[in-house]
Amino acid sequence: MQISSLAHALPRTLISAAVASAFALVAVNASADLSSRYVDNDGDMIADAPSDESQWADPDTLVFAYTPVEDPAVYADVWSDFLEHLSEATGKEVQFFPVQSNAAQQEALRAGRLHVAGFNTGGVPVAVNCGGFRPFAMMAAEDGSFGYEMEIITYPGSGIETVEDLEGRQLAFTSETSNSGFRAPSALLRSEYGMEAGEDFETAFSGSHDNSILGVVNEDYDAAAIANSVARRMLARDVVAEGDYEVIYTSDTFPTTAYGLANNLNPELAEKIQDAFFSYDWEGTALESEFANSGEAQFIPITYQENWAVIRTIADANGVTYDCD
Structure with a gap:
């Protein structure tokens, strides 16, 4: 396939x-x-x-x-x-x-x-x-x-405050089949911000939203595109805490x-x-x-x-x- x-x-x-x-x-x-x-x-x-x-x-x-x-x-x-x-x-x-x-x-x-x-x-x-x-x-x-939103997150002190600040930095995706973890943010970054993966920012694939969130919190990734429903559940389980990451973009609902x-x-x-x-x-x-x-x-x-x-x-x-x- x-x-x-x-x-x-x-x-x-x-x-x-x-x-x-x-x-x-x-x-x-x-x-x-x-x-x-x-x-x-x-x-x-x-x-x-x-x-x-x-x-x-x-x-x-x-x-x-x-x-x-x-x-x-x-x-x-x-x-x-x-x-x-x-x-x-x-x-x-x-x-x-x-x-x-x-x-x-x-x-x-x-x-x-x-x-x-x-x-x-x-x-x-x-x-x-x-x-x-x-x-x-x-x-x-x-x-x-029902539904969830795609968010682009970064860690406090990363120097990334807006989507434009991703230029020259690394953005983690989850997998190529993921909507909020790849397809929606890819299309958004190209159409609205003129940013191409591999040219304007580096990419990584974490395998899951959990991994992307933890990767940002641990500063392994500069930023990540994630589903906020996963983030909310991780917050509720105390896997991550409020303030461990910052949101720089939120989409409409999927x-x-x-x-x-x-x-x-x-x-x-x-x-x-x-x-x-x-x-x-x-x-x-x-x-x-x-x-x-x-x-x-x-x-x-x-x-x-x-x-x-x-x-x-x-x-x-x-x-x-x-x-x-």
Whole structure:
């Protein structure tokens, strides 16, 4: 699987009236670019379940993975109660898979070793097009609101007070598939500030938002582009403290991690998995304790076609293509 990208124009306010002019030649509802392994007969931009029942998967053990974090063991505990609920709802054993990178998570899905997962915002189109991922849920606040912002952060005393001050310094990204950790800031820096990676500033790839934040706090990186929802949870766990870093830029709001499943699961099993997400009682759980730190309290239904339109637009503006085969 190969993903290529070239940064093109993107305005600072990503979900504003400026989008209309900035993307005059880019369709917001860009068509899916599914691998030849999949079909989309119903036009919802995600892979259909196989029509041949012999191709349906009905594993004894479901494997679940949450998007890569700095310390996967922490999130194994956070998700433990939910995974027990998922096991009861499906009648299956459920195993937490502690992925170390976005690439490892994508490959596990594509290889059939991953059945249920939460993929980061920018990684969702890759998982959909190259791995047959069928997203159906996202975390939201009690009132149904959802999302996070991309921030560019630096450490106190770095001498970086504005985006322009990044010139000649090092900016850390997370991975090339990350929306807030790479694609959005790359397009922003080029379009609004005329700054090219490798020419106007040096780059590094940390592998995760946690690593980028800790890298800035420890002064390993001059600055980093991060998802502020991750930062809020790290602050709440006292992994970092207020004042450890400073924010020099905040974007408009993006959708957050999408939860979904592999397209080839037995449809009856797939329905039980979806029902488990929406029937889960968060009250008093480790999941509630952790994600309340970023204002989330429930799972809500989503569609890739609607909720990821702005992310597909950013990908198109960056010249992203999917060579999955």
